[in-house]
Amino acid sequence: MSIEANLTNALSRQNIRVDVPCRFTIAISTEPDTMGNAAERLLGLNVAQIQEMSQDILFGQLRLVIAMMTIEEINSDRDKLLENISNNVDTELKKVGLKLINVNFTDIKDVSGYIEALGKEAAAKAINEAKVSVAEQEKIGETGKADADRLKDIQIAEFIRDRDVKIAVTNKDKEVAIAMAAKDESIGRADADRDARIATSLANSLAVKGENEAKITIADSDAERRGRQAEALKLATAAEKVQTAMALQESYVAEQKAEAARAERERTTQNANIVVPAEISKQKVVIDAEAEAEKVRLQAKGEADATFAKMEAEAKGLYEILSKQAEGYDKVVKAAGGDTNNAFLLLMLEKLPDLVRTQVHRQAFISVLQRPASRTISDVQSLYHSHNPISAQVFCLLHIFNQ
Numbered sequence: 001m002s003i004e005a006n007l008t009n010a011l012s013r014q015n016i017r018v019d020v021p022c023r024f025t026i027a028i029s030t031e032p033d034t035m036g037n038a039a040e041r042l043l044g045l046n047v048a049q050i051q052e053m054s055q056d057i058l059f060g061q062l063r064l065v066i067a068m069m070t071i072e073e074i075n076s077d078r079d080k081l082l083e084n085i086s087n088n089v090d091t092e093l094k095k096v097g098l099k100l101i102n103v104n105f106t107d108i109k110d111v112s113g114y115i116e117a118l119g120k121e122a123a124a125k126a127i128n129e130a131k132v133s134v135a136e137q138e139k140i141g142e143t144g145k146a147d148a149d150r151l152k153d154i155q156i157a158e159f160i161r162d163r164d165v166k167i168a169v170t171n172k173d174k175e176v177a178i179a180m181a182a183k184d185e186s187i188g189r190a191d192a193d194r195d196a197r198i199a200t201s202l203a204n205s206l207a208v209k210g211e212n213e214a215k216i217t218i219a220d221s222d223a224e225r226r227g228r229q230a231e232a233l234k235l236a237t238a239a240e241k242v243q244t245a246m247a248l249q250e251s252y253v254a255e256q257k258a259e260a261a262r263a264e265r266e267r268t269t270q271n272a273n274i275v276v277p278a279e280i281s282k283q284k285v286v287i288d289a290e291a292e293a294e295k296v297r298l299q300a301k302g303e304a305d306a307t308f309a310k311m312e313a314e315a316k317g318l319y320e321i322l323s324k325q326a327e328g329y330d331k332v333v334k335a336a337g338g339d340t341n342n343a344f345l346l347l348m349l350e351k352l353p354d355l356v357r358t359q360v361h362r363q364a365f366i367s368v369l370q371r372p373a374s375r376t377i378s379d380v381q382s383l384y385h386s387h388n389p390i391s392a393q394v395f396c397l398l399h400i401f402n403q
Contacts, residue, residue, distance in 0.1 A: 038097020112186025267340030
């Protein structure tokens with residue numbers, strides 16, 4: 001592939017900037033070691049990427065070669081220039097699996113005009129040598145005309161020669177001086193341009209540095225702002241959750257208090273509905289038993305005494321049962337951890353069969369109140385004989401109230 005590498009403003013060994021336009025022809029090397037480098041470095045790259053890599057290598061090595069040579073060597077000794085470039089470039093190209101095939105130069109120029117001045121110096125020298133040669137030939141021609149005029153011609157020729165030489169030397173010195181002045185002027189302009197470019201580059205670098213620092217400051221500020229916003233949002237969310245939790249806790253405490261009050265009310269209601277009626281029933285049973293015993297005693301002393309004693313014993317037993325039940329209720333509440341709801345549920349489960357029987361007896365009592373007295377007495381006797389003395393006592397009490 002052919003790559004154009006027009007090197008500009010390259011510094012020579014004399015610190016004179018030159019332009020070296022050239023074209024390189026390169027190819028992938030066929031040497032085994034170099035082919036391994038090509039497989040490692042160039043695999044996966046397209047032609048444009050390979051050209052770009054090669055162009056970087058060519059520019060770098062070309063600048064290095066120019067920096068090691070003077071303007072005179074670059075301008076006059078092209079073979080040395082080609083040899084240096086070939087050696088340096090080929091060595092670097094082999095590292096990436098390439099080799100240099102050919103290199104061509106066009107017109108090498110320098111910014112200061114030093115090469116042009118060298119050309120003018122060589123031209124002036126050739127002109128002077130031509131003039132001297134012409135004078136010598138004129139002298140020989142004049143000698144052939146006449147011997148008499150030989151000395152005169154010789155003198156004239158020598159005079160002309162000396163004059164021409166002096167003129168040539170003067171012209172040469174003048175042109176050299178002009179060239180040196182132009183060179184110094186060009187070098188001065190190049191130095192000034194270099195200093196200006198350096199100052200511009202320094203200012204640009206400082207500006208870029210300032211812009212980068214400003215961007216970093218802005219980025220840090222944005223990051224800090226986003227961090228504070230996130231922290232504020234996190235605190236607000238946490239506070240909201242805390243408030244919600246506190247509200248839920250207060251609601252839960254209020255519900256617990258309401259539930260406790262409702263349980264206490266239900267416990268009191270249940271106590272009034274169960275314990276008090278039980279106590280009343282107990283007292284009524286005792287009174288009814290005593291009244292019935294007195295009545296039976298008047299009717300039949302033997303049977304009455306036996307019945308009274310039996311009923312008194314049963315009444316005492318019932319009293320003891322109810323007392324024990326009251327103590328049992330207290331123990332049930334304590335066993336339920338003071339929770340009256342749980343205690344009430346336990347009692348309800350225990351008393352459910354009795355409540356069912358009481359409801360059945362209530363219906364029976366209502367029917368008894370509507371019966372004649374003679375039938376009621378026979379029912380009481382039937383209850384006694386069926387070993388249900390409590391029901392018999394209740395029947396007697398209801399019958400008395402009905403009278």
